[in-house]
Amino acid sequence: MMKQTTMGVIEITGQPDACRGTLMNSAEDLVERARRGDEEAFRLIFERYGRPVISFIYDMVGERGLAEELTQETFVRAYRSLNAFRDEARISTWLFGIAKNVAREALRARHKENSKVGITDQIVLNLPDEQPAPDCRLLDKELNGVIRDALKTLDEDKRLVFTLRVFQQRSYEEIAEITGFSLAKLKTDLHRARIEMRRLVSPYMGVKQ
Amino acid sequence: MKCEECLALLEEYTDGELDVRTARLLTTHISACMACERAWKELRCEQEMYAGYQREVDVSPALWAAVQGRIEDERAVGSGQWAVGSGQKAAFGFSLARLREWLSGGTNALGIRHAIVAALAFVVIGTIAGMMRYVDWQGREPSREVVTQNESQKNTQTAVDPDKLVAAQGPKEQVAEKKNRENTERQADSRQSVNEGKRSNTLLAARDKRIKRVNPKPLAPSADRVSDELITKADQEYKAAFSTIADAYRREREQLPGPATETARHVERAELLLRSFRNADLSSTAFDLAYEQQHSKKLLYKNISLRRDAAAKGDAPTEELLGSLEPILLDIANLPNDPSPEDVRAVVERMQRKEMVAALQVHSMQTSRMNY
Numbered sequence: 001m002m003k004q005t006t007m008g009v010i011e012i013t014g015q016p017d018a019c020r021g022t023l024m025n026s027a028e029d030l031v032e033r034a035r036r037g038d039e040e041a042f043r044l045i046f047e048r049y050g051r052p053v054i055s056f057i058y059d060m061v062g063e064r065g066l067a068e069e070l071t072q073e074t075f076v077r078a079y080r081s082l083n084a085f086r087d088e089a090r091i092s093t094w095l096f097g098i099a100k101n102v103a104r105e106a107l108r109a110r111h112k113e114n115s116k117v118g119i120t121d122q123i124v125l126n127l128p129d130e131q132p133a134p135d136c137r138l139l140d141k142e143l144n145g146v147i148r149d150a151l152k153t154l155d156e157d158k159r160l161v162f163t164l165r166v167f168q169q170r171s172y173e174e175i176a177e178i179t180g181f182s183l184a185k186l187k188t189d190l191h192r193a194r195i196e197m198r199r200l201v202s203p204y205m206g207v208k209q
Numbered sequence: 210m211k212c213e214e215c216l217a218l219l220e221e222y223t224d225g226e227l228d229v230r231t232a233r234l235l236t237t238h239i240s241a242c243m244a245c246e247r248a249w250k251e252l253r254c255e256q257e258m259y260a261g262y263q264r265e266v267d268v269s270p271a272l273w274a275a276v277q278g279r280i281e282d283e284r285a286v287g288s289g290q291w292a293v294g295s296g297q298k299a300a301f302g303f304s305l306a307r308l309r310e311w312l313s314g315g316t317n318a319l320g321i322r323h324a325i326v327a328a329l330a331f332v333v334i335g336t337i338a339g340m341m342r343y344v345d346w347q348g349r350e351p352s353r354e355v356v357t358q359n360e361s362q363k364n365t366q367t368a369v370d371p372d373k374l375v376a377a378q379g380p381k382e383q384v385a386e387k388k389n390r391e392n393t394e395r396q397a398d399s400r401q402s403v404n405e406g407k408r409s410n411t412l413l414a415a416r417d418k419r420i421k422r423v424n425p426k427p428l429a430p431s432a433d434r435v436s437d438e439l440i441t442k443a444d445q446e447y448k449a450a451f452s453t454i455a456d457a458y459r460r461e462r463e464q465l466p467g468p469a470t471e472t473a474r475h476v477e478r479a480e481l482l483l484r485s486f487r488n489a490d491l492s493s494t495a496f497d498l499a500y501e502q503q504h505s506k507k508l509l510y511k512n513i514s515l516r517r518d519a520a521a522k523g524d525a526p527t528e529e530l531l532g533s534l535e536p537i538l539l540d541i542a543n544l545p546n547d548p549s550p551e552d553v554r555a556v557v558e559r560m561q562r563k564e565m566v567a568a569l570q571v572h573s574m575q576t577s578r579m580n581y
Contacts, residue, residue, distance in 0.1 A: 026562060039277075046276060050268035058266045067266050075276045080283065092564065143451075147262045165224065166259045169570040171487070172226050191220060198255065203448045 027091040035082050046075055049092055052168055053099050059163040060103040061110075062152050070106055074099045090177075096168070097178045100160065107156060143204060150200035154193050161186050162193035210238040215245045223252050225484025225566075232485050233500065260574040472515050472527060473573065479508055479534055480569040483560055486541060489553055498544060498553070505541035512538055530572055537565055 030048075033041035053074055058067035077098050078085075085094055151159060160179055164170040170178065175186050215238045221227050222235045239246050486501055516531035540556045560566065 027564070028562070039280075042280075043273065043277075046273055047268070050272070054266050054268055054272075055264055058264050064266050068269075068272055071268075071272060072275045072279065076279045076283070079276075079280050090561070092567070143258070143261070144263050147259065148264075166256070167262065169567060169574075171484075171566075172221075172224070187221075194220065194255075201255075201258070204451045 057103050070102045074102050093174050158189045158193035161189045210234050505538045509538040
């Protein structure tokens with residue numbers, strides 16, 4: 001039941017201290033407990049943030065196995081630096097920051113590995129043609145596949161800001177904190193990423209370009 | 210506001226990143242300008258489509274087990290953070306923890322610490338340089354061996370001239386030796402030409418395959434070209450069909466009445482309000498938040514009614530979400546007429562602690578995923 005007091009303040013009966021309510025297992029609480037050695041608290045952090053972190057990494061690297069491996073690495077690094085972590089209220093920003101570093105390292109390592117491949121290597125010779133077989137083409141045009149493929153065409157910076165904004169719903173301020181980009185750069189990258197994605201995805205959505 | 214200005218700010222508006230005043234100007238313009246409204250709707254539609262994007266990854270128990278396993282290993286090494294063992298291992302762990310704490314700022318001896326850190330950096334750089342030189346040397350070693358071998362062969366040949374050697378032998382032996390030498394040279398030549406032939410064949414094959422891969426379409430007109438045309442045609446038809454179906458779904462969803470849509474719209478409005486409130490300029494001394502307060506009051510009434518509906522239907526996640534949203538809406542509605550920066554900051558911090566905006570977005574994403 002809601003009532004308006006003489007002071008014009010709205011109160012909700014049955015929910016005392018509604019304004020001051022804090023969630024049990026809040027981020028600060030979990031971090032503090034994990035620091036003190038509560039393993040269960042760290043498991044809860046993993047449960048709460050594991051899905052967004054793995055999704056973000058997957059969007060960055062585009063490979064399931066690698067995304068799982070890098071998520072593991074992200075949380076191990078987070079555990080290692082629990083003591084150095086200061087702003088408990090922004091745990092997700094902190095985790096995304098670590099995940100970004102881990103994903104970027106993996107992408108660079110993969111780039112280096114790829115550049116080492118020689119022309120006569122068996123792997124290169126066995127690579128399939130870039131054009132998929134006709135029967136696969138139609139199947140591959142499912143919307144998720146379209147978005148996934150379109151994401152892969154973005155360069156690393158654009159993919160990073162696009163993923164954080166559009167899929168992870170981070171604010172510009174948080175994205176700037178995670179990536180270290182200036183506000184102007186991230187706005188430009190995000191705008192260009194949206195245009196590129198629109199160009200590739202809109203034919204399937206009936207959205208005018 | 211002009212259309213150009215509005216369109217330039219549309220993405221930030223959709224992202225809820227504009228300050229309260231500019232967002233209000235845009236809202237007014239969009240409600241009066243059909244072209245800008247259409248552009249805004251298209252952007253929203255895109256957002257919804259991205260919200261429906263599903264990945265083939267999930268957090269499995271095995272993943273936590275792997276993380277836990279690695280943390281256990283870390284603990285075994287002994288960070289001294291969670292469980293400190295006994296004996297030498299514990300002492301080692303303790304010292305590592307102390308060192309880490311010390312390096313991260315646990316001591317006040319800044320000058321000394323910087324000096325030691327610089328010395329450590331020199332040692333690390335020196336070690337890396339040494340390792341790189343060693344690796345470089347290792348990489349050159351086989352070729353140097355080959356050169357040495359060739360040179361030694363050459364030296365042997367120059368030191369003992371075979372012709373002179375032959376001259377020192379008898380006539381029969383001279384003929385036999387010459388034949389042997391010719392045979393050996395011929396065999397070596399033929400082996401070399403076979404090897405070169407093989408290598409060039411491999412390279413040619415590789416080049417052919419590469420050409421095929423780079424240029425998958427055959428140059429000559431053939432059945433493949435016809436099939437390519439068919440594929441392109443089918444592709445276009447598929448896109449058109451996909452687009453029609455997506456359009457139909459979207460229109461249907463827009464017209465769909467019912468509590469689920471009502472909650473979704475409410476959550477969307479609340480999200481926009483909270484985003485706009487979060488972006489209030491905290492360095493400012495005077496806030497004009499009358500609109501937000503009024504809007505928050507309206508949303509609060511709606512929130513209570515929707516929360517009760519969700520409770521009656523046993524929709525626990527929605528009930529929980531709206532239950533968390535209520536105190537925030539209440540806080541905004543109850544702000545004084547001229548709120549101080551501290552008042553506003555307190556509400557913003559509460560929103561951030563609860564990660565309210567993110568929770569509302571997750572709900573919107575899930576709703577649109579169900580609708581797709």
